Amino acid sequence: MSTATTRRQEATEAEVAKAIRKSGIQWRATIFHAALLLLLLTTLVILFVLLADIMINAWPTLRDRGTSFVTDGLSLNPETAGVFTGIMGSLVIAGIVVLLAFPIGLASAIYLEEYALDNRLSRFLDTTVRNLAGVPSIVYGLLGLAMFVPLVRTIGMGGATDGKNVIAAGITMSALVLPIVIITSSEAIRAVPNSIREAGYGVGATKWEVVRSHVLPSALPGILTGTVLTLARAIGETAPLLVIGVATGYFAPSGDATVFDQLTGSYTALPVVVFSWSRQTQAEFADTLAPAAIVVLLAVLFVLNGAAIWLRNRTENRW
Amino acid sequence: MTHQLTLADLAGNKKRRNRERRVKRVFVAAGFVSIAISVLIIVSLAGEAWTFISQVDLSDLWTVGWFPRRGLYDIPTLVIATTVIAGIGMLVAVPLGLGAAAYLAEYASPRARRWLKPTIEILAGIPSVVLGFWALTFISPEIVARFFSSAKPFTMMAAALGVGVLITPLVATVSEDAMRAVPIELREASYGLGADRSTTVRKVVFPAALSGIVASMILALSRAIGETMIVFMAAGAVGGALRTFNPLEPGQTMTAAVASLATGSDQVAGEGLAFQSLFFVGLLLFLITLALNSLSNRFVRKYRELY
Numbered sequence: 001m002s003t004a005t006t007r008r009q010e011a012t013e014a015e016v017a018k019a020i021r022k023s024g025i026q027w028r029a030t031i032f033h034a035a036l037l038l039l040l041l042t043t044l045v046i047l048f049v050l051l052a053d054i055m056i057n058a059w060p061t062l063r064d065r066g067t068s069f070v071t072d073g074l075s076l077n078p079e080t081a082g083v084f085t086g087i088m089g090s091l092v093i094a095g096i097v098v099l100l101a102f103p104i105g106l107a108s109a110i111y112l113e114e115y116a117l118d119n120r121l122s123r124f125l126d127t128t129v130r131n132l133a134g135v136p137s138i139v140y141g142l143l144g145l146a147m148f149v150p151l152v153r154t155i156g157m158g159g160a161t162d163g164k165n166v167i168a169a170g171i172t173m174s175a176l177v178l179p180i181v182i183i184t185s186s187e188a189i190r191a192v193p194n195s196i197r198e199a200g201y202g203v204g205a206t207k208w209e210v211v212r213s214h215v216l217p218s219a220l221p222g223i224l225t226g227t228v229l230t231l232a233r234a235i236g237e238t239a240p241l242l243v244i245g246v247a248t249g250y251f252a253p254s255g256d257a258t259v260f261d262q263l264t265g266s267y268t269a270l271p272v273v274v275f276s277w278s279r280q281t282q283a284e285f286a287d288t289l290a291p292a293a294i295v296v297l298l299a300v301l302f303v304l305n306g307a308a309i310w311l312r313n314r315t316e317n318r319w
Numbered sequence: 320m321t322h323q324l325t326l327a328d329l330a331g332n333k334k335r336r337n338r339e340r341r342v343k344r345v346f347v348a349a350g351f352v353s354i355a356i357s358v359l360i361i362v363s364l365a366g367e368a369w370t371f372i373s374q375v376d377l378s379d380l381w382t383v384g385w386f387p388r389r390g391l392y393d394i395p396t397l398v399i400a401t402t403v404i405a406g407i408g409m410l411v412a413v414p415l416g417l418g419a420a421a422y423l424a425e426y427a428s429p430r431a432r433r434w435l436k437p438t439i440e441i442l443a444g445i446p447s448v449v450l451g452f453w454a455l456t457f458i459s460p461e462i463v464a465r466f467f468s469s470a471k472p473f474t475m476m477a478a479a480l481g482v483g484v485l486i487t488p489l490v491a492t493v494s495e496d497a498m499r500a501v502p503i504e505l506r507e508a509s510y511g512l513g514a515d516r517s518t519t520v521r522k523v524v525f526p527a528a529l530s531g532i533v534a535s536m537i538l539a540l541s542r543a544i545g546e547t548m549i550v551f552m553a554a555g556a557v558g559g560a561l562r563t564f565n566p567l568e569p570g571q572t573m574t575a576a577v578a579s580l581a582t583g584s585d586q587v588a589g590e591g592l593a594f595q596s597l598f599f600v601g602l603l604l605f606l607i608t609l610a611l612n613s614l615s616n617r618f619v620r621k622y623r624e625l626y
Contacts, residue, residue, distance in 0.1 A: 032517035033426060039418025040435070043491070046415075046484055047442045053457050054449070107349030115346050127616070129353050134538075134612035135605060136545025138574050139360065141581070142601040146363030175356055182353065206335060208342040236446030239547035239574070243581040271448045278452050278552060286456070294449050305444055 054298075058291035069292060074268070076250050078284035083293050086273035089166055089246075090235050090300075093269060096170025097177055097234050102227055104174075105181030112182070113189040114211055133179035141243030144172030149244055159264020164245030166267040172240050177230045184230065188222025189215060221315035228308040232301050238271040248276040270297050364605055367598035375592055385571055386559030387580060387593040396562040397600060400570035404479040404550055405543040407566060411483025412539055416490025417532065423491070424498035425520050436495075443488035451552035454481030459553060467567055473555020475570040481549040486539040493538060497531020498524055534618035541611040545604065547574040573604045 061069060065082075072082025112129075116122040148171045153163035192215050200210035216223075242248065247266040268276070274297060277290040375392060385396040423435055459477040467476065501524050509519040525532070551557075555569030557579045563570060571579065580597045 026515060029515045029517040032521070036418045036422040036426060039415050040422045043415050043419050043442070043487055044435075044438060046487075047438065050445070050450075050453050050457075050484070053453065057456075104349050104352055107346050108352055111346040111350030115343060116350065125350060125354065127613075128357050130616055131609055131612055132353055132357060134541060134608060134615075135360070136547070136574060136608055138545070138547045138577050139364070139601055139605050139608075142577065142598060143356075143360050143363050145581070146367065146598070147359050178356065179353065204331075206331070206339045208339050232444065236444075236448070238446070238448045239551075239578060242547075242578050245581075248582055271446055274448050274452060275548065275552065278455060290452060294452060297446065298449065301444060301446070 051298075054291045054294050057288060058295045061288045061292035062295065065292075070296060074250055074273075078282055078289055081277075081285070081289060083270060083273055083296050086268050086270040086293070087296075089169075089267040089269040089272075092166050092263070092267070093170045093173050094231055094235060096167065097174045097231065098227070100171065100174035101178045101181050101230070105178050106185050106223060108178075108182045109185035109189055110211060110216075113186055114207065114215070129179050129182050133183060136239075137176060137237050138239040138243060140172055140176040141240030143175060144168055144240060144244040148172050148175075157260075157264055159261065161245065161264060161266060165264045167263060168244055169241055169246065169267065169269070172244055173234045173237065176237065176240060177234050180230050180233065181226065184226025185219070185223050188219040188226060191222060192218045221312065224315070225308045225312045228304055228311065232304040232308070235269075235304070236271055236297070236301060238269075238275055241269055241272055242275075246272050248272060248279075270300070360605065364598050364602040367595045368602040371592050371595035371599040374595070384559055384561035385576060387576070387596050388583070389559070390592075391559070392592070392596050393562055394600075394603070396560055397571060397573045397576050398603075399562060399564060400475060400550075400554070400560065401544055401572040401574075403564065403566050403570065404475050404482055404554065404572055405540060407476065407479035408482035408486060408543045409536070409540055411480060412487040412490050412543075413536060415483075416487045416535070416539070417494055419487070419491045420494035420498060421520060421525075424495045425516065425524065439488050439491050442484075443492065445485075447485060447546055447548040448552070450481045450485050451478075451549040454478055454549055454553035463567075471555070471567070471569065473553065473569040474567050475550075475554050476566040478550045478552075478554035478570075479566060481553055482543050482546055485546060485549060486543050489539045489542060490535050493535030494528070494532045497528040497535065500531065501527040530618045530621040534615045537611055537615035537618065541608045541615065544572075544611070545574060545608050547578050551575040551578045573600050576600050577604070 065072075069082045070087065071084050072080055073085040075081040108129075112122065112125060116125065148168045149163040151163075151171070152158060152165065152168045157163075157165070157167050159165055196214050196218060197210050200214045205213070247268050251266040251268075270293065274290055274293045277285040277293060280286055376390075380392055380394055382391045382393045384391060385393050419439065423432060423439075427435060454477050458480050459472055459474065462480065463474055463477045467474075505523050505527055506519055509523045514522070550570075550572045551574070554571065554575060557571075557575075560569065560571035577597055577600055580593060
């Protein structure tokens with residue numbers, strides 16, 4: 001109390017006026033502002049340098065090879081190697097993810113938001129989903145190696161790779177993205193106002209009827225956006241595939257083998273192609289082909305993310 | 320026509336009720352899939368991890384380095400490398416991320432925000448294999464070699480810088496959300512007392528958003544620890560690593576050890592307990608990130624509740 005009194009100055013009118021006008025440069029404020037701006041700009045510069053470096057290295061390959069880079073398969077010869085095998089693998093994995101993770105995740109979200117009572121069990125479920133979303137991707141690879149590869153073997157789809165094929169990869173990636181699908185779908189369903197539901201109940205609809213005819217159509221934009229973003233995530237993952245035995249070297253593309261052989265044989269994915277090319281002893285693979293593959297990968301992700309944003313803007317409900 | 324309405328009349332026809340019951344059962348089953356997956360993860364890791372820990376010669380757990388195919392399972396090598404890389408990564412990401420977040424939340428005009436925020440999200444969307452490649456081909460020769468002339472082509476420092484770039488957008492977006500969630504009344508009260516913007520940000524907004532900011536940092540740390548591709552590609556030491564604290568040496572984190580064992584020329588058949596050690600390290604990784612994520616969730620709940 002006494003300290004405040006002794007330190008308090010007599011606030012004369014002149015002093016207050018001077019303090020308010022505050023002429024001159026406010027050093028502390030300016031330095032702080034400049035420092036923050038500098039940090040933000042550094043982040044942007046890093047992003048720019050990253051993209052520029054990749055583009056510069058990728059440009060010769062893309063310019064000389066053009067679309068044949070995308071349609072050619074793996075090859076030991078850097079002149080003819082392309083990312084097609086990787087694109088195919090990624091597409092199959094994405095397809096399996098859409099078939100497995102999307103329905104299960106959506107159903108799980110519907111359960112959590114519509115059917116589950118607010119008790120300890122449902123809070124535990126919520127926590128479990130959040131924890132699963134934070135598990136490192138390589139642990140899902142271990143899960144795939146220990147559980148899904150034998151599973152694929154026992155259902156007879158083991159094939160030449162003894163279970164370490166694209167089917168096991170698809171199941172593993174589905175498990176990986178499942179928590180994200182649940183979280184994004186839950187948020188989309190939660191965003192539907194309760195009045196819509198109450199209106200349905202009010203005319204005598206059952207819970208499933210309300211969900212099917214009112215909640216889901218209203219939540220669909222958010223669910224779709226979440227699915228597209230999840231697919232983008234699934235396509236970029238490499239580590240789990242490494243653990244469950246994706247082919248990281250060259251393997252002969254099975255051009256005219258049966259569908260079964262193609263599904264159960266060696267496979268690769270787009271990010272794995274980047275990884276394996278970066279390790280090749282032949283310099284062209286690491287110096288020019290890998291950056292070009294990265295450009296293809298980034299282009300795919302860019303298209304997916306752009307589609308998600310476009311979807312969100314087009315179909316957003318305004319309540 | 321004097322039929323009394325009973326509950327049975329309002330119940331609807333049987334087919335509808337049965338369908339409702341069946342549908343509910345499907346959803347309940349779906350709801351518990353995540354618990355099933357959690358259990359599967361724990362079971363698959365714990366099974367082989369137990370085989371490892373019960374059969375391994377305990378002296379092999381404290382040796383010169385991690386060389387699983389030669390029977391040397393020095394866990395501290397991996398933990399130290401993980402800590403060094405995650406630590407340096409956080410040293411990069413926290414200033415960059417928090418600075419960017421503070422600028423975006425407090426200083427940037429709405430027009431600037433409209434293209435700045437998506438740009439940060441682009442950085443967030445870059446897959447780790449791309450950052451690993453860039454760490455290997457750009458950060459290592461251009462930055463690490465230039466500033467630390469003694470550096471080798473594969474160093475933990477190069478990987479750590481790559482990890483830092485990876486987690487910066489995470490720190491930035493979550494911290495920015497936390498700062499924007501601070502009610503405008505608090506800021507206006509500060510301005511009303513005569514403070515300028517820098518004082519308001521430092522003394523009012525930051526403390527108010529602290530739990531969200533801490534949550535972002537824990538999340539980022541957890542992500543840095545769980546990151547595989549960048550360290551696998553840029554930190555070197557694929558076959559095995561010596562225990563070292565020096566970031567200018569190659570090193571192998573827990574995640575890289577798992578990946579390296581899995582992609583070895585003998586495809587996860589190694590001698591002795593190499594296969595099982597994979598799962599032991601995986602279990603360790605799972606438990607550490609689980610603990611960090613639970614901690615982060617607690618902070619997130621705290622900052623969401625406050626407002």
